[in-house]
Amino acid sequence: MMVCSFAISIGVTIVAALALTALAFGQVVTIQIPLVATFRGFSAEGGAHAVTVQGSWGGALGVILLLATPLCAVAIAHRDGGS
Known part of the structure; x- marks a missing residue:
């Protein structure tokens, strides 16, 4: 459950x-x-589009954990099945 979330x-x-x-x-x-x-x-130069990305691994991990927590909670609450 936790791994899937x-x-x-x-x-x-x-x-x-x-x-x-x-x-x-x-x-x-x-x-x-x-x-x-x-x-x-x-x-x-020449009108071509470009993009740069600057990010934080810690911030990305925080977002992942914030998303995973409620998913895991729902999975634990409904682990008995769909009935």
Whole structure:
């Protein structure tokens, strides 16, 4: 149960990070999530879009744990099955 909720949380965090990177790249905007990451989209020479990502591993771990905790609690509460 705990491993599955942790794995799901990692997947959700990765998908969200990729979506924010794509948004910053496509819209040439800066997206900042305090204590976690900053996604800076910009136009490089010749008008090409580019993006830089600066992040904190500790902040990402915090997000993963915040997502995993309620998932694990729900799994424990409903571990007897779907009936």
